[in-house]
Amino acid sequence: MKRIEVEKRSIFIGLAGSHGYGLNRPDSDLDYRGVFIAPKEYYLGFSTVEQKENGWDTEPGIFPFLDGNKDTVIYELRKIIQLLSGANPNVLELLWLKQYPYITEVGQHLIKHRKLFLSKKVKHTYSGYAFAQIKKMESHRKWLLNPPKSKPLPSDFKIESEEPLSKEELNAFLEYLYLIIRGKIEFLEESEQLYKLLTADIDFKGVLKQYTLPDDTLETTQKFTNSRKDFIRLLQRSQSYQVALREWKAYLSWQENRNPDRAEMERKSGFDLKHGMHCIRLLRSGLEILRSEEITVDRRDAGDSEDLRAILQGQYSYEEVMKMAEDLVAEMDKVYQVSTLPHRPDVEQINQLCIELVEMQGWN
Template sequence: MKRIEVEKRTILLGLAGSHGYGLNRPDSDYDYRGVFIAPKRFYLGFDRIEQKDSGWDEPGIFSFLDSNKDTVIYELRKLLQLLAGANPNVLELLWLNQYPVLTLVGQHLIKKRKIFLSKKVKHTYSGYAFAQIKKMETHRKWLLNPPQKKPVPSDFGIEDEPPLSKEELNAFLEYLYNLIRGKIEFLEQVEQLYNLLVADIDFKAVLKQYTLPDETLEYTQNLTHSRKDFIRLLQKSQSYQIALREWKAYLSWQENRNPARAEMERKSGFDLKHGMHCIRLLRSGLEILQTGELIVDRRIAGDVDDLKAILKGNYSYEQVMKMAEDLMAEMEKVYEKSNLPYKPDLEQINELCIELVEMQGW
């Protein structure tokens, strides 16, 4: 869809990112996130659209979006799916302070925002925080012990035949994932395990990110009816592809680092922005479990100065990691006591979707 078509059917557009958190500086970018309801053909025909995240140089209605690359406007159904999954970046869209665009339909969505809060936030917020920790740890490793050379297959014991390509690896791991899911899908007594592996955890991504451990190789061979030498090659190829991916990420990091951020990172020994976002996410998730409310603006939450202190390098790497560890432990305690439901009511969300589409009209 063209930009002007999306903007005409936008029901809500908020100022997110650092401005939403109250952590913006004079040079901070403007991050806009919004919701639109697609026209009739996208609901009743073959056309599909999930979001508009480019094309802001096209003619439009909202001049403040002109050429702004940090803008995403989600189609309603895509947004509701992300909200039901407790996606932290999307949940906060309904709790922002500033909405440059807010229609009556958008107001009705905000009025219903609490139906999306559930105990799933414990998993999603801690998961997003852990991703920030992984980035922190990776950058710290590169700072203290940078890789010296591009990895080659022989480093991983691959001598006589070429390693499996990324596409070959992913195809086999997709096959392995489907086999494992099929093994547990119809067993009622392991419904919780199935939900954990298929719904609560991105098990497919885990398979693709980490090498198969030695103790699982025989089982994998039997499960997939593969040759033993193929399974060994699979494991070695995984190690090689992971190392190659890290080497490329290191080169990209070196090339694209913001100079000021790189200097702060050099002085402190870790990426301060990732550290701050890790703590912000954990505190936000904890607050939701405790109060049933999401506080996006950290000035209102009362910890904006503390988060800015992390950004300034006033806390050491060890201190930030200890803060994260304590917050995760607190989330574990609060999780069971929380009054939130374990998962959102999908029927209620479906009814809301119908209400909003009918209110917007075609």
């Protein structure tokens, strides 16, 4: 959709990112996030749209504050409802921002019902996003202390006479493996919880595609898929090669694209300070939600903005940040047990809210 059409049908646009967290510097970018409701043809016809994330510097619009801003994303209502229901941290906070440069009655109605989206799922999503920051921190730290010296070769993984399986071939086989595993447990009564985990609560398919098959699973995989032993071994070695190749490309991208000032701080401290700060912010926020059933986006209001800035300035060591994270995870486990939040959001109420919002907006 064109920028002007999205802006005309927007129900709110908020100031997020570092300004939303109260952690901005004079040179910080302005990050705008919002919600729009698509017109009739996108609901009743074949057209689809999930979000608008470009065109702010090339297309005409009605909001001058968005002109030329490349850090703007406006989500279509149904897309953001899905993300909110899944307790996505980056999206949940949009309903608790302090600054909305633009908001309509429809947007206010959504924000009025924001607590519908809070559930105990926040423990898993906030800690999951925090662990993603830790993983990036660890990757960057490894590259700082022991950078890779050369591009990986198939021969490094004992792939000599044959070609390694391509990413597409690996994913096709792992998709097949996933379907076999799911089929084998689907109708076993004693495996109901495992099946639920496999198909809903964790992205098991994603795990299969991201990590190399362990040695102790190869024989079972071979039997499940009726494959040759040499093929399964090639599969495992190809996975290892593709993982190494992915890391090599990530390393080159990191070297080429990182901010010079951030790189210098990273060199001095031995880890990526921004990832460290966001890790702690996410864990603290998740803990606060479980306790208070509210989200405090602006960390000045939460009382830890200066502490988070101290992490950004390198006043905490890598070991200290990791210990903070470990303690917060342990505390979150305890609070989760006594939290009065529901385990899952009420999907029927959320569905009714979505209908109300669309009806309030209308098709014109």
